[in-house]
Structures are given as C-alpha cells and as structure tokens.
Amino acid sequence: MTSGRLYLVPTPLDFGVADSAAALPDLLPGETLAVASRLTHWIAENAKSARAFLKRVDAATGLAAPLQEQRIVELPRQAHKRGDHTQDDQATRDWLAPALQGHDIGLLSEAGMPAIADPGSSVVRAAHAMGLRVCPLVGPVSLMLALAGSGLNGQHFAFVGYVSQDAAERGKRLRELDTLATRSGQAQILIETPYRNAVLLRALIDALQPATRLAVASGLALPAQRIRSARVADWRRDPSLAADLPLDLPAVFLFGP
Template sequence: MNAPAPGTLHLIPVSLGDAPPERWLPAEARTLAGQLDTYIAENAKTARAFLKAIGTVRPIQEITIHTLDAKTDERDIAAWLKPVAAGGRIGLVSEAGCPAVADPGARVARAAHEMGIRVQPWVGPSSLLLGLMASGLDGQRFAFHGYAPVDAAERARQLRDWEQASARYNQTQMLIETPYRNAAMHAALLATLRPTTLLCVARSLTTDREWIKTLSIADWKRQPAPQLDKQPTLFLFLARK
C-alpha cells in the first residue's frame, strides 16, 4: 500500500496594521486561510484576530493554534507537522507581515523541508519589501538588521558601522524599532549618520496612516519630526560615497 502524499505547510501573510483584508491578502489566500483547522503562530490571540478578520469555515474556537517562539523545542515543531507529513495541511502566520521572514517561523519552514512536506508561500504584505520599493534607495543590495542596540552609545556605534557598510557596498540598510521608541530612533539616526546619507521613514504600511518619506539627513534636520509614536515603522538608509 502506498504511503499518503505529504501535505502542505501554508505560509500566510497577515496585516501590517488596521486595514481591511481585501487590501492586503488576495481572495484565494483568504479562502484557503479560512478553511484550515490548524495553525502555528507566535501569539494565539492575534492569530484569532486575523482569522476573525478573514472569516473561517468552522468556529474559531475549534481551530487549533500551536504557539511558537524562539525557545520552542524542535521536537514540538516536528510533532505539529507530523499530521501534515501524512497528508494534512497547516497554516503558519507571523505577528506581522510575511511569516518566516525575520521571524521564528523560518524554523517551521526548515523542519517541513526536512520532513518532505510541501512549503507554499502566499502573496501578502512584507514591510521590508514594501518599504524598500517605495524608498528610492538601492533595491539590489540591502540588509535587514532587526533592532539596533538600546544603549545610546552602543546604538551610535552600530549605526556608524552599518553606515560604513552601506557606503562600502552601496547597500541599503534596514532596521525596525519597538514602536514607542520610534521617535528616539529617528533622533539617533539624525544625530549619528552623515548629512549626505539618505534616510527613508516608512510608517504604518498598507494602512490609512501610511506615510513614506526619503530625505538626506541634512534635509531631515530641517523638517519637523514625523509622528511615529506607537506606529509600526521601518527605517532605511543609504550612504552616499
């Protein structure tokens, strides 16, 4: 008797903010996401909010949601995927945007490959790509660093190191910050980077509060500080040689 064909791990993007699902997720992906009865997510509460927004075939309380974080044991991930290897299907969602990109979900995708499970990515919003697209900075060479150090002196040293790499390789540098520290990060970038370095600030992408602007550091210093508090923001910069 032949073994059942392996199932599929579906990588489903979620919203970057408060916006209707039809704005950021194609209809086919919404339909598929609403049919799944098992998910892996960083936060069950926000995963349920996503499912409520797109609509589900079965009651949300009947949908299984496995919680994933950086400390999740590999054996737990394998156990979640075992029914998928036997022909089932499961969804993977991130806290924001595309799963497995700057996200612990990458471990799930890797485990699926190791178990012979099909991995299917679905089209949806990635703040990194959307911000890069709109920035006007170099879109062929870029690096995403996640968070800069919180300590002011360490942060300044790190920003200068990234700026040097940007100048050396003509490489766009990208970073994020905890939303309540966005204003401090913006001020640190202006205080640390060279006057000629180009800085893009991309706030609340895909939402009604979306705002994207690219200026040199010198020009930013002549502008009123943008309103970034408590709003998801991506910072991108490119040093001019």
C-alpha cells in the first residue's frame, strides 16, 4: 500500500479576525483549495479553528466527507507559544499513523503557514522520520509579507518570536538585538499577542537606536492592513506614524539598519 502524504495547508490571515470573511477562492490558490477539499484527516493547532476553516472550504469547493466525519487531532497547548521543533515522541507518530494506511493528512494552524511561527514542526519532523512525503502548499506567510513590505534586509534576517513581558528584560533584549542588527545588517522579526502590541511598539521606540529602522505590519491581508516603516527617530518625533495602526489586530514587528 502506498503511504499517504503530509500536506502543510495554509489558511487565510483573516481567520478569526474579519467578521465577514472573504470567500476562500479570493484568498488561497486553486490547488491549495483542491487538496484541502479532498483531505479527511487533519492535525490542527486548534480543532475549533480547523472546523471553521473546513466550513469555508465546503462553501467554496465542497468536502470529500461531511464535516462531522472529518478526523481532527489537536496539537497540545504547550506547543503553541514555545514551539514543538524539538519534540519527537510516539504520540506525534501515532497522529500520522493513518498515512501508513494510505490516507493523506493535512496540517493546519489558525492562520497562515503551519510550523512557521506556529506549532507543527514536530509533526513535520515525525513525517520525515516515518518516510512520508511532506508537501507544503502555497498560501500566505505573514512574516514574509511583513518583511517584503518593510524595506528591511530581505536577504539576511532572523525570526526572534516573542520577547519577555518584563519591562527590564524586554528592554535589555531589544538593545542586544539592535546591536546585533547594526553589526550584521540582519533584520530582526518579532511578534506579540494583539492585546500587547501597543506595549511592544512603545518598548521598541524607547529601546532602539534613533537611526534604526522600525517597521510594523498589522492587519495583514485585511481591509484594515497598515504597514509603517521609518527610523526610530521619526517614530519618536511623529506620533501620527502609529496613530492609525490597527494594533488590536495581529501584527509583525521588524527592525534593523
């Protein structure tokens, strides 16, 4: 029997944010939708989000099996923020066991590409160990959209993820990253939960050197999308740069020379 494949299925960046989400054919390529519509086995960051996405797939192209017959396994909560890229256990391989019986399996995050700034790396790692084919599908990746729109170094960059919520530790870490960016030319990419976006922006403006370029991309792929990129000195001098940023929406923060 031919083994199934693990498909990394990207989801729209509007998920969970827009009250009236656009139709999926306007947001995802046809091949991505075609694969998603025929899968019946899923590993997801969040089962509720996965079901909501599948409802949208059903409305766009139909599902191979009714929603109530879709098999959805939810990733452990502890993997959500710190990542699961070092995890390699029997439970992960058990989730992929249907692939050994010929079933293709989809990996989903709540928005964007799974296993990029989201959990799922352990599933990909296990698939490789089990000899399964891993197939990333085309779709949005917020970090890359933000980097492309920032004017920062798109040929040398690092994803830092989250920084400490403690003000002193956060400031120290931001200054360390600023020094690294200035010395190496490497753009630094950070994220935060939306209700702390404003706090992080303020910390960046206060901690970074005046000549450092700071960019914020918020509400990516939504009608409210805004991208601002300017020197820190300008952020300090001109409050209007941040005035209309939708910081209550998911955002990506970037800085460098």
